[in-house]
Amino acid sequence: xxxxxxxxxxxxxxxxxxxxxxxxxxxxxxxxxxxxxxxxxxxxxxxxxxxxxxxxxxxxxxxxxxxxxxxxxxxxxxxxxxxxxxxxxxxxxxxxxxxxxxxxxxxxxxxxxxxxxxxxxxxxxxxxxxxxxxxxxxxxxxxxxxxxxxxxxxxxxxxxxxxxxxxxxxxxxxxxxxxxxxxxxxxxxxxxxxxxxxxxxxxxxxxxxxxxxxxxxxxxxxxxxxxxxxxxxxxxxx
Amino acid sequence: xxxxxxxxxxxxxxxxxxxxxxxxxxxxxxxxxxxxxxxxxxxxxxxxxxxxxxxxxxxxxxxxxxxxxxxxxxxxxxxxxxxxxxxxxxxxxxxxxxxxxxxxxxxxxxxxxxxxxxxxxxxxxxxxxxxxxxxxxxxxxxxxxxxxxxxxxxxxxxxxxxxxxxxxxxxxxxxxxxxxxxxxxxxxxxxxxxxxxxxxxxxxxxxxxxxxxxxxxxxxxxxxxxxxxxxxxxxxxxxxxxxxxxxxxxxxxxxxxxxxxxxxxxxxxxxxxxxxxxxxxxxxxxxxxxxxxxxxxxxxxxxxxxxxxxxxxxxxxxxxxxxxxxxxxxxxxxxxxxxxxxxxxxxxxxxxxxxxxxxxxxxxxxxxxxxxxxxxxxxxxxxxxxxxxxxxxxxxxxxxxxxxxxxxxxxxxxxxxxxx
Numbered sequence: 229x230x231x232x233x234x235x236x237x238x239x240x241x242x243x244x245x246x247x248x249x250x251x252x253x254x255x256x257x258x259x260x261x262x263x264x265x266x267x268x269x270x271x272x273x274x275x276x277x278x279x280x281x282x283x284x285x286x287x288x289x290x291x292x293x294x295x296x297x298x299x300x301x302x303x304x305x306x307x308x309x310x311x312x313x314x315x316x317x318x319x320x321x322x323x324x325x326x327x328x329x330x331x332x333x334x335x336x337x338x339x340x341x342x343x344x345x346x347x348x349x350x351x352x353x354x355x356x357x358x359x360x361x362x363x364x365x366x367x368x369x370x371x372x373x374x375x376x377x378x379x380x381x382x383x384x385x386x387x388x389x390x391x392x393x394x395x396x397x398x399x400x401x402x403x404x405x406x407x408x409x410x411x412x413x414x415x416x417x418x419x420x421x422x423x424x425x426x427x428x429x430x431x432x433x434x435x436x437x438x439x440x441x442x443x444x445x446x447x448x449x450x451x452x453x454x455x456x457x458x459x460x461x462x463x464x465x466x
Numbered sequence: 467x468x469x470x471x472x473x474x475x476x477x478x479x480x481x482x483x484x485x486x487x488x489x490x491x492x493x494x495x496x497x498x499x500x501x502x503x504x505x506x507x508x509x510x511x512x513x514x515x516x517x518x519x520x521x522x523x524x525x526x527x528x529x530x531x532x533x534x535x536x537x538x539x540x541x542x543x544x545x546x547x548x549x550x551x552x553x554x555x556x557x558x559x560x561x562x563x564x565x566x567x568x569x570x571x572x573x574x575x576x577x578x579x580x581x582x583x584x585x586x587x588x589x590x591x592x593x594x595x596x597x598x599x600x601x602x603x604x605x606x607x608x609x610x611x612x613x614x615x616x617x618x619x620x621x622x623x624x625x626x627x628x629x630x631x632x633x634x635x636x637x638x639x640x641x642x643x644x645x646x647x648x649x650x651x652x653x654x655x656x657x658x659x660x661x662x663x664x665x666x667x668x669x670x671x672x673x674x675x676x677x678x679x680x681x682x683x684x685x686x687x688x689x690x691x692x693x694x695x696x697x698x699x700x701x702x703x704x705x706x707x708x709x710x711x712x713x714x715x716x717x718x719x720x721x722x723x724x725x726x727x728x729x730x731x732x733x734x735x736x737x738x739x740x741x742x743x744x745x746x747x748x749x750x751x752x753x754x755x756x757x758x759x760x761x762x763x764x765x766x767x768x769x770x771x772x773x774x775x776x777x778x779x780x781x782x783x784x785x786x787x788x789x790x791x792x793x794x795x796x797x798x799x800x801x802x803x804x805x806x807x808x809x810x811x812x813x814x815x816x817x818x819x820x821x822x823x824x825x826x827x828x829x830x831x832x833x834x835x836x837x838x839x840x841x842x843x844x845x846x847x848x849x850x851x852x853x854x855x856x857x858x859x860x861x862x863x864x865x866x867x868x869x870x871x872x873x874x875x876x877x878x879x880x881x882x883x884x885x886x
Contacts, residue, residue, distance in 0.1 A: 245601065245609070247770075250805030253832050290609040360799065373800040418802045423828055453831055453840070457824035460842075461801075464793060464821075 233259050233436055236269040236281035238324060239289070239297045246375065248287030248321055250420035254429050255283060262433055262447045273300040277307050281316065282436040284308075288322030288376075288418065298340060301327055305343030312345050317411040317435040319428075321421065325406065325414035326350040326378050346407040346414055347383030353400075359466035361395025361417060363405045367427045369393070371461040372417025380416075382407055389415050395466070411435045424458045426451050471500040475560040492560050493553030504552065505588050507559055513540065513572035514592025516724065519582040519620060520637070521600040521613070522772045523717040525748045526709065528576035530721035531595065535572060537741040538729050543570035546749075552577075552585050572728065579616040586623040594624040595724045597717055599636040600665070600771035601806075610636070618643055627651060629724045632682050634665050651727060653719040654682035656697075659689075662712045662779070664771070684723040686716050696722065698735055705743040710752055712779040713772075718742055750869040752780060757880045760852065762860045766869050768798070770806035776863065783813050786855035790844060790868035791820040797865040801825045809833040816855055819847030820868045844871045852879075 235255055256266045269278050273296060289297070301308075301324075312318060320328050329348035332340040342349075356377045363370045370390055380398040382388060388398070389406030397405035397416070406415035413428070415421060422429040430446065437444035478492035496503050508515050518528045532544045545558040555575055562568055577585050585591075596617050601610045614636040621628045621640045628644065631637040632654035641650045655663060657677045687695040687702065694715045695704045707715060722742070726733045747753045754763045765780055767773040781787075793799050801822055809829065814836040818827045823842040830837050838854070841847040851860065864872055876882055 246800070247802030247805035250802070250829075250832070253805070257832055290611055292611055373802060375800065418800065420802055420805050423805070423832065424825070453824055453828045456840075457822075457828045460822065460824055464799070 230265040233282045234267045238286040242293035243287045243289035246418035251422040254422040277304040284318040286320040286324030317432045347386040350378040350380045353379040357396035362393040363390030365390035372419035374416045493556035516574045516593045517591040520597025524576040527717040529748045534725035541570045543573045582620045595629045652682040653723040655686040684719045686719045705739045773807040785859040785861045788817040788851045788862045790864040791822040791826045792868040794867045804829045817851040
């Protein structure tokens with residue numbers, strides 16, 4: 229019988245605005261290509277959080293979507309922090325990246341509380357930062373497309389996920405992009421991020437497999453098309 | 467109206483044409499030297515101005531409204547260039563103005579959501595037709611709720627009548643924010659057709675369709691093959707349509723509703739339906755080109771909902787398929803949208819092309835759809851597609867700038883109507 233990896237999406241109906249569903253599809257397929265069976269868990273507001281999930285994904289949403297999920301997220305904050313500290317790999321993009329920090333401060337000065345997985349906070353910025361972006365990370369070059377008006381500031385000891393090579397990133401000024409703590413990756417990159425950056429997808433699977441089964445033997449996957457798409461993305465104008 | 471503006475604009479237009487440039491330059495020049503030009507010209511039209519906006523189907527619907535009004539003897543000015551910015555409208559005006567005046571009774575203008583707001587600041591439309599709000603190129607508009615707000619602004623500035631899509635919750639809700647005096651009409655479909663017309667929530671989450679109790683003045687009752695049945699003020703009319711695509715048939719209900727508002731008592735339903743049936747597809751929107759005896763259908767895809775609808779109602783499994791994806795500004799720079807389209811219904815794709823050919827091929831890979839050549843160069847891809855699929859019907863799904871380039875290339879092989 230195949231080993232099973234449980235992949236959970238946080239709020240797939242409310243936080244799904246920029247094709248982030250593609251991240252789920254990529255993880256499911258690649259996990260299968262690496263020899264696992266996958267189980268998909270949708271976490272919806274009001275439901276009990278399944279703490280046995282092996283990988284957690286979260287996407288971006290509109291303001292109205294964030295309103296619908298914020299209470300549920302706060303309620304499950306302690307459980308998610310515990311899972312993070314225990315090494316569960318997570319990838320949170322844009323809106324949920326922001327809410328995985330301490331708070332989001334709106335233009336009017338209101339604080340929307342986050343769950344503090346990252347030592348980071350976000351303030352509404354004056355303009356939308358939009359365009360193709362290239363960053364350099366421990367996992368090599370990452371490409372994507374950013375589209376956010378919030379500016380995310382990292383605490384002194386909070387590691388960024390990557391360094392901006394081209395584009396704006398967390399604040400448009402400090403050269404950082406995203407955040408990483410334990411096995412939790414936060415990022416502004418849509419695109420979606422995983423298909424054209426297969427190394428990141430495989431890293432999440434690798435981390436989950438090691439945590440759950442103590443071992444991981446990657447399969448050979450032909451990523452020619454993904455890497456060509458990646459290269460084209462690096463050459464496109466902002 | 468200043469004669470000098472028209473003169474300078476016409477010269478700019480001539481220069482732009484000689485340089486082989488786009489249609490926006492003369493508009494840009496005129497907007498600079500005479501900001502009141504648009505209002506001056508359009509406010510003189512005896513029957514006023516119609517604005518058509520929404521995410522999907524603007525070009526085809528605008529063409530429908532235009533032909534419906536023309537069938538009743540109205541002289542219509544319209545921006546058929548597909549350049550749906552205010553300066554595109556100005557450019558179109560310049561080419562239509564003769565002897566210092568615009569020879570038309572009414573203007574029917576297609577405007578995208580953001581430019582419609584700019585436009586209504588200068589010219590208040592007499593009538594507005596709002597089709598739908600679906601997530602489009604979010605790199606331009608930000609968020610979908612924001613897009614709905616833009617359309618609300620357009621509706622509020624309309625002088626007489628707003629025609630709204632009853633089945634799109636974001637569009638239908640606009641009725642509540644309008645002053646009482648504003649006349650509102652709805653177009654809709656029979657609830658049993660709901661599965662063919664998913665709204666944005668349904669495309670991205672769970673089904674939300676709710677049967678509305680609001681009366682629609684025109685309703686699409688049913689369709690099969692090319693036969694469409696409409697209910698107009700409780701009477702039923704059936705017509706054989708030339709154009710394809712369920713979404714086009716539904717937007718036709720909107721075009722009918724609007725035309726009937728404009729025409730009032732003069733509206734003759736039989737004439738309207740006959741006109742609709744004969745209408746040909748707009749440039750690049752399901753348009754079938756004959757290239758030396760080979761049939762090629764060009765299907766424009768601009769956003770996930772449009773792509774999904776086209777795959778659902780226009781894709782022919784017996785045809786050979788090519789997909790061409792560019793990422794210029796007019797196409798949308800962000801490739802994320804391809805991941806909101808379900809491609810699993812495609813049998814296989816012969817050629818994948820465009821600047822982002824590899825993004826598209828990657829997307830197909832993850833949906834287990836086989837593909838042949840991946841050739842980013844559109845000219846080479848087209849050659850490969852034509853030589854590899856001789857004698858078979860062909861469909862090309864393409865983004866806006868890819869469609870323009872493909873049409874241009876096809877024009878070199880065979881005579882087709884000149885691209886604007």
